[in-house]
Amino acid sequence: MVGGKAPLYTQSRSKATGVLLGPQRLAVTVNEELEALAIKGEVAAITAGWQEREAEDEELQAALGNRAVNLMLHARSDAVGRDDPELFVAHRAKQDRLRQLQALYRGRLAHAIMAARELQAAAGDRALIESELEAAIEAIRVLDDQHLARIKGIEDEYDDAMRPQDRPVVQAHREALAEIIGRAGAVAIAGGHVVSLLTRLRLFDLAPLIAGRPILAWSAGAMCLTDRVVLFHDSPPQGQGIAEILEAGLGLFPGLVVFPHARRRLRLSDPARVALLAGRFGPAACVALDERCKVTYDGHRLCAAANTMLLDFDGLLRPMEPRCP
């Protein structure tokens, strides 16, 4: 919190139920979860993160027992762009501004993270260092919140000016989507390109629609459902490997920051890095969402599979509690 105000990221009015899963490509578990949730009927599938490969969902169909109905959000958003060029131009201009903002934030963030890392490595009076480190982490949190506020400002400005939800072409698609989701027993959201996915979930304002159904989401799909979408990689071939906030998520699974492919993308054996992530995003639970991991939410409380690890404030990984029965 900053200055006693409420957090600036999404506080969704809707609450969802369902399960967030680790990557599915090499270890499919979504079928087991469907069975465990006793889902009947069709499953509304969102594969917009696959972008132009959205419709190539044969493997997903097989995993979902050939009962998926692909919502085709990527294709629908292309159609919106074609049918409503004014909205398309305004949307692209907004995305350009957001990209510029992200670059500016990234520059400030690098300095703030370096300050914290220097303090983590400092030698001397621990009490003094800890106090400075706490302040340095708080500075990062303030920066993250400021970034979220600025994004929200740009998004609000765009919504006020363009009122996308009131535009006939968007409304028509949303009605069709509502009909499919309404008759589905569950919603499955696959991973992929997180911006492509989140942008389309927002364009059709799907949060209230999917909140009423059990949701199974993995990788980028899981990221989009939490409060904050954090982009991360500790060892990229270019750049410094500093996790950055992309924007607010849909907030349907609150109190979490998820890190898909954590074993591959994060240096989990480096306590300083783990502690910095946990401290920066706490009190939200920072969850390593690797293959076969899961976090379940019943609308009130979270629980996790035994293999699902939490990035803890002391830099260690611990099994996330409570465990799912």
Next chain:
Amino acid sequence: MSLAIHKLLRSAPLDDAAVDRFIKRHSFPLVEGPHTTFIFRGDVEAVHLRHWVFGLGSNQAFKRIAGTDLWFLVLELPPRSRVEYKLEVHSGGHSRWVRDPLNPNLAHDPFGANSVAHAHGYETPEWVAADPEARPGSLEEFTLEKTAFGDPRRLTVYLPARFRVTRRYPLLVVHDGGDYLRFTALKTVLDNLIHRLEVAPLIVALTHPHDRLVEYANDPTHADFIVKDVLPFMEQRYPLFPAASARCLMGASFGGVASLATAWRYPGVFGRLLLQSGSFAFTDIGENRRGPAFDRVVSFVNAFREAPGRPSERVFVSCGTYESLIYENRSMVPLLQTTGMELRYEEARDGHNWENWRDRLQTALSWLFPGPLWMVYE
């Protein structure tokens, strides 16, 4: 620091059994901190280490341990060095170059294979070996019947995994394509780097020269072949981004010269260049001393240094510090910077060889064609 070989020298009795135990206990060459111990066993007259490290005496003699048939040589190698070598064994009045029989680590090139010593801190990049999780791309073979050369030319095309005609891709044109495939495991490397999202999915045109020392030495026919034969063929057949920033020329050694010379002759066509250990020989005064094969290269580089223009937009240059060409490549850096092109320069403690060029591919390609690493979570 007491080295294992010194302990062996102090052991008593220092006999064949002691040598057997020493060899069984260690792998060779034996790396102990900055020291690397090479050994050879055999009843021969002399053993020398032959290597291609510019700046290090190229004929290092082994010592024989008295009363045994064990020969050894200790060298101090800087951290992260990678040294290719052979042993020159003198026996019966003759000498022959052989690979180190105790070292299974080999590097292959068009002339055969060398033994390789990895100094402390060097690790073969993990993205070099086939990753079972990586979706494989595919290779297609073509023959361009009518070319600027006047004869048919083979062209190999790499398509990334999950290639779609509905999508557009950047194009990488590789000189010495067959050698890159064989000696740098280029296909595996591309599969891995694209799978890891570090490099954008791209299409690669791999060319195969007939006489590289002629064609790659600023030959206008070669430049025409690339720009007027290869490029139109690729653009007609594959969905490529129609922009210079999505086209890259790449090559090593003379292939680096060919890449730069082609871009120089056709500025604005290739917005990306990857120049590995380019043979950028030049003269400030006097004659070329590298031999006739370099005459046209020197003329080109001298002309380029005089008027570089702005042949591309973004250039990655790399060179091994153990190469004789390190001076020439370092000299290119400030020159390229003056052109306004964006430049990245990387050195490694390695020689003029394919594994050096392989090891630079991650940094180079992820900078020239960055993948969606930060955005995609599958």
